[in-house]
Amino acid sequence: VEEPSDDGPVPFYGAHQAGIATPVQDRLHFAAFDVVTDDRDRLVRMLKECTAAGAALTAGRPYGSASGGLPESPPDDTGEALGLPPARLTLTVGFGPTLFEKDGKDQFGLKARRPAALADLPRFPGDALDPDRSGGDICVQACADDPQVAVHAIRNLARIGFGVVAVRWSQLGFGKTSSTTPDQQTPRNMFGFKDGTRNISGGDDKALGEHVWASAKDGTPWMAGGSYVVVRRIRMHIETWDRTSLKEQQDTFGRTKGEGNPYGAKREHDPVPLAKLPADSHVRLAHPDSNGGIRILRRGYSFTDGSDGLGRLDAGLFFIAYQRDPRKQFVALQNRLADSDHMNEYVQHVGSGVFACPPGPRKGGYWGETLFA
Ligand SMILES: C=CC1=C(C)c2cc3[nH]c(cc4nc(cc5[nH]c(cc1n2)c(C)c5CCC(=O)O)C(CCC(=O)O)=C4C)c(C)c3C=C
Numbered sequence: 361v362e363e364p365s366d367d368g369p370v371p372f373y374g375a376h377q378a379g380i381a382t383p384v385q386d387r388l389h390f391a392a393f394d395v396v397t398d399d400r401d402r403l404v405r406m407l408k409e410c411t412a413a414g415a416a417l418t419a420g421r422p423y424g425s426a427s428g429g430l431p432e433s434p435p436d437d438t439g440e441a442l443g444l445p446p447a448r449l450t451l452t453v454g455f456g457p458t459l460f461e462k463d464g465k466d467q468f469g470l471k472a473r474r475p476a477a478l479a480d481l482p483r484f485p486g487d488a489l490d491p492d493r494s495g496g497d498i499c500v501q502a503c504a505d506d507p508q509v510a511v512h513a514i515r516n517l518a519r520i521g522f523g524v525v526a527v528r529w530s531q532l533g534f535g536k537t538s539s540t541t542p543d544q545q546t547p548r549n550m551f552g553f554k555d556g557t558r559n560i561s562g563g564d565d566k567a568l569g570e571h572v573w574a575s576a577k578d579g580t581p582w583m584a585g586g587s588y589v590v591v592r593r594i595r596m597h598i599e600t601w602d603r604t605s606l607k608e609q610q611d612t613f614g615r616t617k618g619e620g621n622p623y624g625a626k627r628e629h630d631p632v633p634l635a636k637l638p639a640d641s642h643v644r645l646a647h648p649d650s651n652g653g654i655r656i657l658r659r660g661y662s663f664t665d666g667s668d669g670l671g672r673l674d675a676g677l678f679f680i681a682y683q684r685d686p687r688k689q690f691v692a693l694q695n696r697l698a699d700s701d702h703m704n705e706y707v708q709h710v711g712s713g714v715f716a717c718p719p720g721p722r723k724g725g726y727w728g729e730t731l732f733a
């Protein structure tokens with residue numbers, strides 16, 4: 361089944377930010393920024409300007425002028441997306457724990473507004489986190505079907521933010537590893553397995569309301585309609601994987617490589633007969649029935665960032681998961697996986713971030729308006 365070849369824009373305004381439950385695009389540019397000023401008004405002004413730019417870019421328009429401005433000034437828009445379709449660009453913004461308090465300092469008067477759900481992630485067994493690929497005060501997830509469109513968006517937001525924010529780290533991704541559109545063919549990850557078979561569907565409002573969207577009742581009214589994102593750069597040791605038998609590969613997940621059916625069932629989307637899967641298999645351990653009903657919305661991408669100097673590809677999964685409360689969802693799941701998952705022989709978590717993604721901007725409003733109001 362082909363994805364619909366719709367280059368058109370994804371609506372920018374609304375109760376929820378685009379890029380969470382909206383259909384997953386082919387490419388990712390994710391950037392984490394540090395705020396480099398302690399001037400709250402400047403920060404808010406920048407968020408307003410970035411929101412205006414986001415509305416233009418996701419509609420397929422340049423931000424301001426790319427070529428018709430003053431000859432003495434740099435153009436407003438850097439220009440490399442001129443003439444390209446919107447490519448379903450979405451921009452999703454989140455606020456990290458350090459925006460609310462850094463080194464014991466309440467630099468923007470936001471400390472009391474920090475959601476309890478935006479707790480720092482604990483250290484998990486086996487983590488090898490690189491601080492230069494972790495954390496950040498603000499994140500922007502740019503997804504599009506054209507990498508040039510996603511990269512252009514991040515570049516221009518960084519340009520607008522100059523003097524207020526600086527890029528701390530960023531990640532390019534390709535080959536979406538999860539879909540939110542279950543009627544389409546499930547994409548495959550760098551292990552060659554279908555990934556995203558049992559994900560939360562973007563059309564399943566009941567599951568989204570239960571597991572993804574924060575509600576005013578959760579204790580942080582400014583986050584109502586928002587969501588929390590956990591990102592993990594997960595290195596996959598593909599050379600080791602490529603030398604293991606098909607049986608070992610399939611036992612690792614408890615699903616077959618070809619069809620993707622769970623052990624003990626015939627077709628990819630059949631219910632998972634948990635008792636038929638190896639006790640340490642990834643799918644058995646991550647399944648909601650093994651975790652008191654916990655679910656997350658996965659939206660990750662594959663990456664390869666060249667090689668590591670030892671003749672191995674620096675490849676893996678840039679895991680992205682949206683949820684209502686990371687303490688009860690990602691952390692609970694990852695505790696279990698870090699402890700027992702057979703897949704740990706082949707993967708290592710090397711980067712990490714957690715961010716509170718506010719509700720969608722309203723027309724005339726801006727990203728984070730409910731937080732700063
Ligand atoms: C903490 C949560 C999870 C991490 C981290 C994670 C990493 C990871 N997963 C794969 C490959 C697959 N995962 C699959 C299913 C699956 N994974 C998680 C959670 C995490 N995965 C969940 C909740 C589920 C769904 C479980 C279920 O409901 O049955 C699958 C099977 C296909 C599917 O359902 O998507 C694959 C394959 C990799 C390679 C990876 C880290 C590199």
Ligand SMILES: [Fe+2]
Nearest residue numbers: 555642643646
């Ligand atoms: Fe998984």
